[in-house]
Every structure is written in C-alpha cells, then in structure tokens.
Amino acid sequence: MKDTYLKRLTDIPMEDYLVGGHVACQGCSASLGLRLALKVLGKDTIVINGSGCMTLLPVYPTTPLRVPWLHLAIENSGAAGTALYYALRRKNIDANILCYAGDGATYDIGLQSLSGAAEKNIDMIYICYNNQSFGNTGHQRASSTPRASRTSTTPVGKVEAAKDMTAIMAAHRISYVATACPSYPIDFLNKVTKAAEVKGMAFIDLLVPCPVGWGFDPSEGINIGKLAVRTGMWKLYEITDGRVNLTHIPKKRRRVSEYLCAQGRFSHLSERDIEEVQAEVDQEWSSLEARGYGYEIMV
Amino acid sequence: MITGNGAAAWGARLARSEIVPNFPITPQTAIIEVISSWIASGEMNADFLPMESEHSVQSALAAASSAGTRVFSATSSQGLLLMTEMMFVTSGLRLPVVMVNVSRALSAPITLWSDHNDVLAQRDSGWLQIFCSNNQEVLDSVVMGYKIAENSDVLLPMMINLDGFILSATREPVEIPDQDEIDDFLPAYNPKHTILDPKEPMSVGGVVFDEYMYFRSQQRMAMCNSKDIITDVCAEWEKMTDRRYGLVEPYCLEDSERVLVICGSESAILKYTVDKLRADGEKVGMLRLRTVRPFPCEGIVDALSDVEEIGVIDQDISPGSGGIIATEMKACLGRDVTSFIAGLGGRRIGAEKYEQMFKRLGRDVEEWIF
Numbered sequence: 011m012k013d014t015y016l017k018r019l020t021d022i023p024m025e026d027y028l029v030g031g032h033v034a035c036q037g038c039s040a041s042l043g044l045r046l047a048l049k050v051l052g053k054d055t056i057v058i059n060g061s062g063c064m065t066l067l068p069v070y071p072t073t074p075l076r077v078p079w080l081h082l083a084i085e086n087s088g089a090a091g092t093a094l095y096y097a098l099r100r101k102n103i104d105a106n107i108l109c110y111a112g113d114g115a116t117y118d119i120g121l122q123s124l125s126g127a128a129e130k131n132i133d134m135i136y137i138c139y140n141n142q143s144f145g146n147t148g149h150q151r152a153s154s155t156p157r158a159s160r161t162s163t164t165p166v167g168k169v170e171a172a173k174d175m176t177a178i179m180a181a182h183r184i185s186y187v188a189t190a191c192p193s194y195p196i197d198f199l200n201k202v203t204k205a206a207e208v209k210g211m212a213f214i215d216l217l218v219p220c221p222v223g224w225g226f227d228p229s230e231g232i233n234i235g236k237l238a239v240r241t242g243m244w245k246l247y248e249i250t251d252g253r254v255n256l257t258h259i260p261k262k263r264r265r266v267s268e269y270l271c272a273q274g275r276f277s278h279l280s281e282r283d284i285e286e287v288q289a290e291v292d293q294e295w296s297s298l299e300a301r302g303y304g305y306e307i308m309v
Numbered sequence: 310m311i312t313g314n315g316a317a318a319w320g321a322r323l324a325r326s327e328i329v330p331n332f333p334i335t336p337q338t339a340i341i342e343v344i345s346s347w348i349a350s351g352e353m354n355a356d357f358l359p360m361e362s363e364h365s366v367q368s369a370l371a372a373a374s375s376a377g378t379r380v381f382s383a384t385s386s387q388g389l390l391l392m393t394e395m396m397f398v399t400s401g402l403r404l405p406v407v408m409v410n411v412s413r414a415l416s417a418p419i420t421l422w423s424d425h426n427d428v429l430a431q432r433d434s435g436w437l438q439i440f441c442s443n444n445q446e447v448l449d450s451v452v453m454g455y456k457i458a459e460n461s462d463v464l465l466p467m468m469i470n471l472d473g474f475i476l477s478a479t480r481e482p483v484e485i486p487d488q489d490e491i492d493d494f495l496p497a498y499n500p501k502h503t504i505l506d507p508k509e510p511m512s513v514g515g516v517v518f519d520e521y522m523y524f525r526s527q528q529r530m531a532m533c534n535s536k537d538i539i540t541d542v543c544a545e546w547e548k549m550t551d552r553r554y555g556l557v558e559p560y561c562l563e564d565s566e567r568v569l570v571i572c573g574s575e576s577a578i579l580k581y582t583v584d585k586l587r588a589d590g591e592k593v594g595m596l597r598l599r600t601v602r603p604f605p606c607e608g609i610v611d612a613l614s615d616v617e618e619i620g621v622i623d624q625d626i627s628p629g630s631g632g633i634i635a636t637e638m639k640a641c642l643g644r645d646v647t648s649f650i651a652g653l654g655g656r657r658i659g660a661e662k663y664e665q666m667f668k669r670l671g672r673d674v675e676e677w678i679f
Contacts, residue, residue: 054507058372059514068515078505081514082371082398089365090372093330094505096356097376100327105507123368126361 014207015200016050022195023049032067032074037228039218039235040064040139043192044110047137050199051106051206053077058094060087060111060120063146064139078105085119087111088127091134106206107134113154114144117173128182131210135202138175138213141220149223149275156243158283160275161223167278176215180249180307185210187249188257191217193235197246197257204248217244225274237269242291245298252308259303266291311483313476314339316444317383317409317469319483320451322353323491324407326381330358330369332388335421336473337411340383355381363388367395374404375513376505379455379498382406385473386413386427393431399466400435400528402514403502405458406466407451412573413473414654422655423473425572425625429601429633435528437467437535438602440572442558444481447471449552452486456495456542462534464502472574474655486550494549532603539600556605558597559612561587565594567618567670570609570638570646572598575624575658582663593667598634606641613642618670624652631675645673 016022027048034041040063048055055077059065061084067074068081082090087109094107116124116138124136143161144150150163153173160167179187185208190198198216205212219234221227226234238244239258243266246258266288270276279287298305311319317340321329329348331341347353360366366382373380384392389410399406414424428438437458441447447469454467471477504511517524536556543554558576561583562568571579576597586593596612598605613619619642623632630636635648647670652658662678669676 056505056507066516068512070515070517070520073512073515075512076510077507078510079512079515080372080375080505081512082368082402083394086365086368086395089330089360089368092358092360092365093328093369093372094376096328096358097373097378097505100356100378101376101506103376103506122361123365126365129361 014203016196019195022046022199025049027053027055027076028067029074029076033069034063034067035222035228037221037231038063039192039220039231040141041067043137043139043198043216043218046192046195046199047108047202048077050202051108054104055106055108056080056094058087058090058107058109060084060109060115062112062115064110064112084115086123087115087120087136088124091136092127092130092132095132095134109134109136111136111138112145113138113140113142114152117154117175118152125182128179128184128211128213131184133210135205135212135214138215139218140215141218141223142172143220143223145220145223149220158276158279158287160278176213176249177307179213180252183308184213186212189215189217189245189247191235191239191244191246193232194239194246194258201248223275225277226272230272234269234272237264237272240264241266241269242295243269249307252306254305254307256298256303263295310480311444312339312478312480313444313447313471314411314478315343316448316483317451317471318343319485320448321381322347323486323488324381324452324455324495325379326355327378328356328358328373328380330360330366330373330380330382332360332363332366332384334363334385334388336413336477337383337385337388337409339477340409363391364395367392367399370406370408371395371399371402371404374399374406375402375503377498377500377503380406381408383409383411385411386415389427390415390430393434396431396434396436401524403464403528403531404466405455405464405498407454407458408466408468409451410468410470411473411477412470420654421473423475424653424655428468428470429625431468432602432633435465435532436602437465437600439467439469439600440598441469441471441476442574442576442597444476444479445483445552446554447476448483448485449546449550449554452491452495453542453546455498457535457538459498460538463531463538465528465531465535470573475574490549494545536603536605554599555608556600556603557608557612558599559594560597561594562596562612562616564592565616566592567667568594568596568613568616568620569663569666570596570598570619570621570634572601572634573624575622575652578658578660579663582660585660586664586667591667601634604637604641609638609641618647620647620649620666620670622649622651622666626650626653635675647672648675649678650675651678
C-alpha cells in the first residue's frame with residue numbers, strides 16, 4: 011500500500027474545504043461525503059455540481075466552499091467536466107475536477123451526458139452521492155431506488171430493482187470504478203485517492219443515507235450506512251481493468267431486517283417481504299463467495 | 310467565394326475561439342466539419358469537443374466560458390431547442406458565448422428548410438440576437454460578436470443567425486480580414502466575473518432567493534447597454550473594413566410612404582423589389598432589423614416615424630398571437646401594421662409576392678402569403 015493511502019481515522023487530513031455553517035439537513039451524509047473527499051483531494055480541486063441537495067451549499071452571497079464550485083444544471087455534469095478539463099489545460103491550471111452529483115442526476119437524467127464523458131475517459135473524478143431517490147425534491151422514485159423501498163411516488167414500494175450503475179460505467183472502460191459509503195471513511199477516501207491518481211475517468215457510487223427521505227433519526231446516519239454494508243445490502247468494491255474486487259467483506263453478515271426495520275421507507279414490509287430480500291441477498295453473497303469475492307465483469 | 314457556413318467558421322477561426330463543443334445537425338454541420346479540419350491541420354489552435362447532444366454542447370460552452378476561455382459553437386432548429394434550458398443558464402451566468410444558429414423550421418412536420426421560429430423560440434433567453442443578410446455579414450458578425458459580448462458593460466451571450474441553405478449553402482464573395490488586423494481589433498478574453506482557478510476560489514452558479522429579481526434587472530440593463538456597444542463596435546469595424554452595420558438597416562427610407570420590415574437574408578430580394586418599384590415611381594422602402602435582441606426600438610421609431618403604411622414580414626408564427634416581429638413592432642410604434650406571415654418552412658417568397666405585399670398595406674390584419 012502506498013503511503014498516500016490512509017490506514018486509520020487519525021490519518022484523515024484536518025484541513026477542511028467544505029466548512030461548517032451550511033444549510034444541508036442535520037445528519038446529511040452527502041455533505042459529509044463531499045467534506046471527506048475534499049480533505050484528500052485538497053485545495054487544487056474544482057467541484058462541478060449537478061442540481062440537487064448539494065446545490066444548496068452556496069447560498070448567495072455566502073459559500074461554505076474554499077475551492078472553486080460550478081453549478082450549471084442537473085443533467086450535465088459529465089459535459090461540464092469535459093469542457094472544464096480542456097479549459098483548464100488551455101489556462102495551464104493543474105487541478106482535480108470533481109463532479110459531485112446525486113443519483114437522480116447520475117442514474118437518470120444525467121446518464122447521457124455522463125456516458126459522453128465516460129466514452130472519452132476524461133480525466134476527472136465523478137462521485138455520485140446516492141441517497142437512492144430524488145432527495146432534494148422530497149424523496150421520489152429514481153432508477154437508483156432499491157426494490158421495495160417506499161418513496162413519495164411509490165407509496166406501496168418500488169417494484170423494480172435499482173439500475174446497475176457501476177456495471178454501466180465499467181462497460182465504458184473508464185479507468186476506475188468503485189462503490190463506497192462515508193460510514194467507511196478509510197475505504198472511501200483511499201478510493202478517492204486512487205480516483206485522483208488514475209489518468210482518465212474515475213466513478214464512485216457513494217451510498218449516502220438520508221434521514222429525511224429514508225426515515226431515521228439524523229444521529230443514526232453513520233450507523234445506517236454501516237448496516238447497509240454489514241447486512242450485505244450495499245457492497246463495497248472497486249472495478250479496475252474489467253475486474254470487480256470487494257474491498258470489504260463483512261465477517262458475519264447481519265440479517266437484512268436490522269437495516270430495513272431501522273428505516274421508515276421499508277416500514278410497510280411484512281416479515282415475508284423481508285425474508286424475500288434476505289433470500290436475494292444470501293443468494294448474491296454465496297455467488298460472490300464462490301467466486302472468491304472477485305470476478306471479471308468485462309471481457 | 311465561400312458559403313455562409315464557411316463564413317461562420319472563418320469568423321470563429323479569426324476570433325481565435327479556443328474551445329468548440331459541437332453536435333452535427335443539418336444545415337449547420339459544415340461549420341463544425343471545416344473547423345475540425347482546421348484544428349486537425351493545425352491552422353486553428355482550438356480544442357474540438359464532439360458532445361453527445363446539443364444540450365451538452367451548450368453545457369460545455371457554459372463550463373468552458375466560466376473557466377475563462379473563448380468558446381464557439383453552431384447549431385440549428387431542434388438542436389437549438391434542445392439547448393433551451395442551458396441558453397438561460399449561459400445568459401444568467403453572464404457568459405459571453407458566441408454561437409451561430411443556421412435557422413431551420415421546427416418539427417413537426419419535420420423539414421430541412423429555413424424559417425425563424427427556432428431563433429425566436431429563444432427570444433426571451435437573454436441572448437443578443439443578430440440576423441445576417443449575407444455571408445460577409447456572417448463572418449463580420451461573429452468577430453464583432455465576441456467584442457460586443459465580452460464588453461464589461463454587456464457580458465451576455467450572442468447568437469448569430471444565418472438562414473439555412475439560402476446563406477448556409479450558397480457561395481458568395483467574402484473578404485477574409487487579416488489575422489493581425491483581427492488580433493488588434495479583438496484582444497484576448499480575460500474575465501474578472503467568473504474564474505475557476507484554485508488560486509481564486511469562487512462559487513459560480515449558487516442559489517439565490519430574494520436577490521433573484523436583482524440579477525434579472527442587471528441582465529436587462531446589460532441588454533440595454535448593448536445597444537451603444539453594438540453601435541460603437543460596428544463603427545470601429547467600419548473604420549477597419551469600410552463595411553457598415555448597425556442595429557437596423559434602412560433601405561430607401563428618405564421619402565418612403567410604404568415600408569416593409571424584414572429580418573435576415575430575404576432582405577436581398579426585398580431590396581431588389583424596392584428598386585424595381587422605385588423605378589416605376591413608387592415611394593417604397595425597406596427596414597431590416599439586424600438585431601432582434603436588443604429590440605432596436607429607437608432605430609425603428611427614427612426610421613419609420615414619417616412612413617404612412619408599414620408592413621411586417623414574419624418568417625415565424627406564434628399560434629394564438631400572430632407574427633412575432635409584427636407584435637413587437639406594434640408595441641414599439643404604438644400603431645397598426647399589416648402583418649404578413651410568409652416563407653414558413655422555407656416556402657419561396659420572391660419579388661412578385663413582395664410587390665403584392667406592398668399593394669396590400671394599410672390594413673390592420675394578419676395575412677398569410679402562401
């Protein structure tokens with residue numbers, strides 16, 4: 011492991027580029043994700059934001075950001091990042107380009123623009139802060155919403171499974187793809203470091219538990235993220251050279267009911283529904299175990 | 310001899326545009342094709358960014374301009390409308406993007422031929438809008454466009470319209486100025502209001518609440534300021550090239566009793582018609598609106614105050630209201646005009662129909678000339 015990688019929490023840089031006093035909700039993991047990412051990316055970073063919860067960070071005439079920030083619209087972070095890459099090259103500015111956009115802006119409305127940037131393998135880091143819904147408008151269904159989750163537009167639970175976004179990104183043969191969760195900051199930040207080190211595009215799907223949309227106490231956000239991973243419902247992995255490798259394997263997987271029953275969005279599920287989810291997760295993990303927690307995704 | 314599309318590309322090249330995001334659409338495509346060949350051969354020092362949609366083209370223009378580079382693109386019709394959301398963002402962020410639109414009627418029914426509903430659908434987007442009458446004017450307007458848009462009293466994006474096929478594909482003699490001359494005329498772009506550099510962190514595109522109306526009023530002021538800036542830049546251009554432009558182009562208005570108002574390349578045939586009728590002793594004239602945004606109200610009032618009968622030719626239609634230019638002319642002049650809807654989807658107008666229009670002036674009606 012290179013010495014640029016973090017080993018313990020105290021290795022996380024103290025310096026902050028997203029400072030306190032902003033208007034994100036209490037217990038918001040999305041703003042935590044950005045704060046953490048900027049700690050390792052440092053001051054030479056330019057953030058491009060797709061409209062969503064994080065758009066409310068700079069409220070005129072104030073800004074909690076100590077690095078440059080560009081917000082244009084919801085669906086064009088990929089295009090904006092592409093143009094910024096060339097503009098910075100012309101201006102001789104050496105900076106990380108960090109696109110920080112929500113899952114609605116990534117899985118759904120911005121997929122085309124993101125695909126355009128991925129096809130060109132533009133040297134930038136794209137972090138999708140994934141609260142599994144259109145969070146800023148009040149938790150509506152998105153293609154990132156998991157099956158069974160209740161949203162304000164799926165009052166009896168979503169029927170379809172979430173889109174496999176990382177596989178879509180891997181299929182573009184970009185340089186680096188990973189999933190993460192701010193509840194596992196060392197794992198997340200080392201992935202951000204790798205994302206910054208690789209030449210070409212890096213995509214990180216970052217699960218950010220949302221107290222308002224998911225229905226849990228704001229103090230519980232970190233625990234909910236941990237439960238998502240410990241129950242096996244959110245897998246931490248990276249994809250390099252067409253190969254998926256898990257970066258964290260829960261020693262003893264917890265029952266999915268611990269995760270589901272802690273959230274209002276799953277409170278309508280019957281025991282039988284929960285057992286179905288458990289069976290699905292079990293099946294997936296036995297398949298993963300059989301493959302040594304790593305497998306080829308691209309030929 | 311170059312086409313209107315060639316002239317547009319030459320304008321971008323002479324202005325030293327640095328970043329050219331693009332997406333093909335008929336009848337604009339030849340502009341980006343020729344630019345791509347110049348970049349490949351090293352004749353033009355720019356980055357060619359093939360995007361996956363026009364929405365992304367406009368997003369890329371906005372992002373690259375926010376970072377302080379000079380940007381150019383071209384589009385048409387459906388492509389321009391796909392950009393709509395971002396047109397307002399570019400203008401609201403006060404980014405002096407210059408973009409050519411090769412006008413083409415809107416679908417459905419889908420067609421390739423020209424009219425002005427595509428441009429005028431962007432009328433309220435806060436972009437300056439120039440309508441060109443010939444290929445020389447296309448080249449000149451692109452270069453002048455940067456100087457106007459980048460002026461610190463303006464800082465608004467500019468759209469330069471040329472009519473599809475009529476100009477885009479027609480070869481005309483065009484004088485191409487020397488690069489040195491243009492470099493003196495148009496200094497490098499170094500913005501102070503948007504910077505994306507970690508040395509000077511700035512949040513661009515933040516949220517406003519109560520201040521929103523204040524920003525919109527600044528945009529309106531910039532649009533008002535642009536009238537003088539356009540006039541000044543055109544005067545400077547005339548000194549350099551002997552070619553005169555302004556907000557409006559009056560033709561034979563000194564003693565005119567009857568006048569037709571028009572935008573774009575159709576003005577050439579209308580001028581021919583005016584000459585022909587004048588040879589028969591008829592006191593007719595023409596007023597071409599070169600800018601539609603800003604709407605050149607003062608110039609229109611000056612030019613038309615003594616005219617008895619005014620007709621306005623719209624190559625566009627706002628169903629349920631009428632000709633868009635006619636509606637604005639009535640608001641500007643405070644009097645009746647005869648509104649002619651003609652040339653939709655590139656339908657041929659021609660001198661005979663212009664003669665017919667001159668005969669039918671004097672009624673406050675909307676008449677469709679098929």
